[in-house]
Amino acid sequence: MADNDKITELANRIYALDEKVYKATGSNLGRVYQGNKEKCINDLRDLLKSSADSSVLRSELALISNMARTTKKNPQLHKEIMHEYGEIFDEAMAMQEAREGNDIIDPEHAELNMSNLANRFGKDDNLIICIGRSYGCAGTDIGFKLADKLRISYYDVSIMNEILQRNEEHEETDRALFQNKTARTPAQWWRDFRKYHGLSRSDVQFFNTSKKLVDLAKQEPYVIMGRYADNILTKNHIPHISIFITAPKKLRIQRTYHTSKEKLTYKQAAKYVSKEDKAHLKRYAFYTGKKWGEADNYDLTINSSTYGIDGSVDLIMRIVAKNQLDN
Template sequence: MQDNNIREKCRELATRLYELDGEVYESVGSSLGRTFTGDREGTIRNLSALMYTKPDGHLLRSEMALISNMARTIKDKEEKSRLMKKYDEIFQEILTLPETFVATDIMDKERVALNHMIKHREKISENDHLVICISRTQGSAGNDIGFGLADKLRINYYDVEIFDQVLRRLEAEKGAVNDAEYFADFNKYEKKHKSDPRGWFREFNRYHGLPKQDAVFFNMSDLICNLASKEDCIIMGRCADAILKNNHIPHISLFITAPFAIRVQHVMDVRKMNMKQAVRFLKKMDSQHRRYYNFYGGAQWGKPDNYDLCINSASYGINETENLILKLLDDQIH
């Protein structure tokens, strides 16, 4: 596509996505409101920019997941089918845009020939919902795999951006807190009671006897348990596997990673970083994930013993990793 053609295509798709959101909201009548709450022109312009400039594909992915999640709750089967067909058409056309969600695939071709499928020995009860909790190292394409898997399974997808929006909407009157903000700033939280005891005490009182970060986590835990007890879904991160295990809610836990050197190259390709920036970014993000999980999950992040399946995504690539997990689920369910 020529540059002008790509821009026009992005605007067309953004317009269709905005209108679909309105149709879904009208059919569902959700108290949460529309996914896109801004004015029409401004929203379409922002969506077009997300598709065209691709600064963070996960933002567009999360917006689309919110729409599809809501559409799947429509009770009228014909209306649900009609709107999901529209969603699928838009989604497939967005995938044809250059590097919309991810710049390059992640695959170590030399290892592909050594792959073998793994059968899982435990079965899921017919009465249980299919809940897949995915932890991942940064740069292993874990979010892309989770999103693609949710689309193939036609189940809901939840990541930190979606959880943040849902919590903000559900608890606006209570003063919702931004989970993404405080997860990214976990270092400050760990040191806060030492550097600012008075500030820590004020927050302790404000959140009903809990520090702010703890209040975020417990609100998130309640939401995760509620979702897992009511619907099939994929949950990215958030210590979801530990939360559901502690609450005795059936689930499948996966850990997706890849060799550090390959993750560095992947981040360089996707985020247009140089090697020094990519290495620093990966170490910082892995460290934040590890401390958050170890602190709240009460287990060791990334330790194989804590997961049902650990996958080296570089051995398969994004699509084949999704297919591997689908094969696993087929063995479990049937």
């Protein structure tokens, strides 16, 4: 079998396994590969061809695996699915390892030119701007002002959690679940794990957030802060602009020190900023397979200490206007 045929065959098997696991669990959390089947298959083919994206493929297979492991109530089906998963995983990893170091250029990155953003959006696509940011860089202020200037909806963790809470009956807040701010006892963790098809509530939150962001993108333009939105929308083939905002750590610590409601000491502020950075790195890598804050993963990165809040908003507005996306 020709190499391209093997890649296509394996991509179809991965897609079919995801569908099979989804149907077997009876879960309403959604599938890993959503949207148009042909596009999903093409995306999988691209991942299988590139050794650079091995971590992304591993993360996606891990999500399928996590869901598959919840089929233990049907031993025969569970054995069948896990055997199939094992074969697919081994073949996929072997295929990528064989290509180690062969890539010269990433075609997708080569096409990410800010002056050509208009070509990314169809006439029926809403303008979606995803903003990631490091703690203390004023990214939230920038995102809020940007949405206001564009006159489009704005979503951050608080707003998104409030929306999701209306559809869920949780004893703990979604913020605690998503960002692990509230400690849980082993008994509470196990109860939550069993409640949602064996998935942790953090994974459930990720699926629920993913579905909501995709649904919203079909209804309206918006600015979304964090929530792995750039990766979620990319996987669902929804056009968007991805931006990362940061600033020198010293300045971020100073801003946290001066603006914290808790009246932190400078030392406490420094510790808190470092803790937030590490947490973001860990969670982003887990759910996306990518490195949080790395310029290669975004259309635009901004040092807010250079432009300030209003200057950063104006910079983004100029890019949007240049591409005639503000109509």
